[in-house]
C-alpha cells in the first residue's frame with residue numbers, strides 16, 4: 190500500500206514509518222522538523238540521542254534496502270502538500286503532524302494560537318488535498334482520548350446513543366477537553382466529520398491515549414534509528430517522564446492528588462494500530478472513531494509502579510505531590526470503551542514491571558544528557 194506518514198520524524202511517526210516499511214508498504218514521510226526546533230526554543234532535548242532524519246533514512250536503506258522518501262515541509266503550505274500528494278498518490282495518509290503538548294499550548298497567547306493554527310489549518314489542508322487530488326485516500330488521523338475529558342459516564346468510541354424528549358439519535362460524544370492543544374484535536378474531529386459528510390472522504394480518527402516506551406523491533410536495529418524520548422515538563426508524558434525522573438534520582442512528580450486517570454498504550458501498539466486502521470479502511474463518507482489505548486491507570490498508580498521497579502534496581506525514589514500546574518479533576522470516574530481495535534486484531538503489549546525496567550535501563554544509559562532545570566513543570570493553566 191502507498192502510505193504517507195506526516196509527522197514521520199516524531200516520537201510516534203518515526204517508529205510507525207519504519208514498521209510500515211518493514212511490512213512491505215511503500216512509505217514516504219512529510220515533516221517540517223518543527224519538533225526539533227521546539228527543542229531549541231525550550232532549551233531541551235530527547236534523553237536518547239537522535240540522528241538527523243537524513244541519516245535515519247540512509248541507515249534504514251543500508252540495513253533493509255527499503256527506501257523511505259522524505260518531503261521536508263509544512264502541512265500549512267498547501268502548494269507543498271498538493272505537490273506531495275500529486276507525486277505520491279497515497280492510498281492512506283497517516284496524520285501525526287501536529288503540535289502535541291498540552292503545556293506548550295498553554296504557555297501564553299502566542300503558543301495557543303500557534304498550536305491551534307498549526308493543527309487546524311494543517312488538517313484542513315489535508316482534507317482539501319484528499320478531496321482535490323486523491324479522493325479515495327483513507328485519512329488516518331491521530332486524535333486524543335483527551336478530547337472527551339473526564340465525564341461522569343462511560344466514554345464510548347466517538348458516538349453516543351441519545352434518547353431525548355421521546356426521540357433517539359446517534360450523536361458525537363460530548364467533548365470537554367482540558368487544554369488549547371486538546372481543543373485543537375476537537376476542532377480537527379469536527380472538520381474531518383464534516384468533510385466526510387460533504388465530500389465522501391473516508392477517515393478514521395484514532396483517539397489515542399498517552400503513549401509510553403520508545404523502542405520497537407525496528408528502532409532497535411541500530412542506534413541511528415533510535416526514537417526520541419521526552420522527559421521535560423513541557424513534552425515529557427506521565428509514565429516515560431516518571432521513569433526518567435527515577436533514573437536521575439529526581440522525585441517523581443505527581444500533580445495534585447494523582448487520581449487523574451487516563452488511557453495508556455505502548456508505542457509498539459501505536460504502530461500496530463496504524464497498520465490495523467490502514468488495512469481496514471473506513472468506507473467512503475464514513476467518519477470512524479477508534480479509542481486507541483490498551484489500559485487505564487491513575488497517575489499515582491503509575492508513580493508507584495515506577496517506584497517499585499526502581500527500588501528493585503537499587504534506586505531510592507520518592508514520590509512528590511506537587512501543586513497541580515493544570516486545572517483538571519484529580520479524583521474522578523473514568524471508564525472508556527476500546528473494543529474496535531481489539532475486534533480488528535490488536536493484541537496489546539501490557540504494562541509489566543519488565544517493560545518499566547527496560548525503559549529505565551535506557552534512561553540510565555543516557556542519564557547524563559538530562560537537563561535538570563527542565564524537569565519540574567514551569568507552565569501553569571492559571
Ligand code: NAD
Nearest residue numbers: 196198199200201221222223224263264286287289397400
Ligand atoms: P511529536 O511532536 O514527537 O511528532 C510530531 C511531528 O510532526 C514532529 O516531527 C513535527 O516536526 C511534525 N509536525 C508538527 N507540525 C507539523 C506541520 N505543520 N507540518 C509538518 N510537520 C509537522 O509528537 P508525537 O508524540 O509523535 O505525536 C504524534 C501525534 O500523535 C500527534 O498528533 C499527537 O497529538 C498524537 N498523540 C500523541 C500521544 C503521545 O503520548 N505522544 C498520545 C496521543 C496522541
Ligand code: USQ
Nearest residue numbers: 289290291333334335397398399426427442443444449488
Ligand atoms: N501528570 C503528572 N505529573 C507529571 C506529568 C503529568 O501528574 O509529571 C499528569 C497530568 O496532570 C495529567 C496526566 O498526568 O493529569 C497526563 O499528562 P501527560 O502530560 O502525560 O499527558 P497529556 O498532557 O494529556 O498529553 C499527552 C500527549 C498528547 C496526547 C495525550 C493523550 O502529550 O499529545 O494527546 O497525552 S490523552 O491524555 O489521553 O489525552
